[in-house]
Amino acid sequence: MFAVRSLVGLVLSGVLLVAGCSSPPPVPSGMSRVSSVAPPVSSSAAREPVTVVLDPGHNGGNALRPDVINAPVPAGRGKTKPCNTTGTATDRGYAEHAFNWDVAQRVGSLLEAQGVRVIYTRPDDSGVGPCVNERAAVGNRAGAAAVVSIHADGSTAAGARGFHVAYSSPPLNEAQGEPSVELARAVRAGLSSFPVSNYLGSKGLAPRDDLAGLNLSERPAVLVECGNMRNPAEAAVMSSADGRQRYAAGIAAGVVSFLREHGGF
Template sequence: MFAVRSLVGLVLSGVLLVAGCSSPAPPPPVPSAAARVSSVPAPVSSSVARVPVTVVLDPGHNGGNARRPDVINAPVPAGRGETKPCNTTGTATDRGYAEHAFNWDVAQRVGSLLEAQGVRVVYTRADDTGVGPCVNERAAIGNRAGAAAVVSIHADGATSAGARGFHVAYSAPPLNAAQGAPSVELAEAVRSGLLAGGFPLSNYLGSDGLAPRDDLAGLNLSERPAVLVECGNMRNAAEAAAMSSVDGRARYAAAIASGVLAFLREHAGF
């Protein structure tokens, strides 16, 4: 027992001797409340400012086209080595509601819905009273804007009253990468939006609501993912009634915007 105690004593003495070789460090000062607050690093935002995604909306035709046949009949490049008239007047319901007015109204509604979600929207025309622009310039607007998606909005004028339903056209065979898978995926997304909105597939043009086309200048000349939506047949009584009503146009717009947003979230990092 004595030996153990002696050994412990020696160890403790050694510790004390070592500790006594230098003065013990004083305890750190307690910072004031103000110092504690100022020393806390500023929170770092987890969100990074993003460049707005751009969508170009192309309301087909224009309200002043009929008074300037010299302008709208002039040939312009249409892609694939072809030319087409600058533009046309569009169609109308049997009661006289003009396609250009429908296209303009729906495009404005789609644009408002997209802007509410933070999308930058560019229109190919500024009003529904002007002339043009020509189809090649409409494509150029989308190209210059670097659009993530270009959506041309139309209504059809099929002569058969039994023809009904929407279809979404895209350029095929593709002339560049954007006209390939991205445009097909945009067409599929818009089709899904319209189906979810309760609109029927076309029973007279395309297949399952999609229509690959090689004759539409705005699509052929696009360097961005681009589609053209024929919302329905203005010569069909039921669809004409829907297109002529505020509620019907709001439904079309909501369905198209839903499809565009789905595409942006999936393919444009939105």
């Protein structure tokens, strides 16, 4: 289980109160009754909010600080990678970092409406970084029930289109095993109204060993490439508010489905 429910017990002076009792027990001689009304008891068990970390890929200020984003950082499996990159863009100039940020905010709003505690790996779309290893650390420190990194691709291959969901493989810890695979499948199902990738992965899933944020995660984690920004049809969907809301709804539905299967709800 990656989410914990807490049950609160209520003990009232060693006396078990049973609903429907018509009258309280008699008071012994020489004693006075303090109160004949029991305090209200919630009909549902109290629950700790489940935490989900959303990682909008890249950042709006990355291009201004190549010294920062090109610096090598740990990437897992004994390798290093640049701290971050600038991301891609549509042919008309709509930047991936802006798409990622907008979709993440929409996903977060949908999850919060379900009672989920949402943490983002960056606070805005105008900063630099954080580095990929720090993004993974955010989810680890939060003890997240799920971590979802949101991206869009920039393939120039002819006809390349469709989304895919990446997960760490071969797994480096228990969370990267079946929990991450199940999260990937749930998010894929949530995005089923979109075409799956015809150039990466298989049937919308992509096991990867080269993505630092996944390699370094100790929580169930996936990276979603929502589509190819260089494909004109997909670029048009990504550039529209309605399209971004559709992506967000699909991702959120997948996350909620995963949480319900794993005791988060």
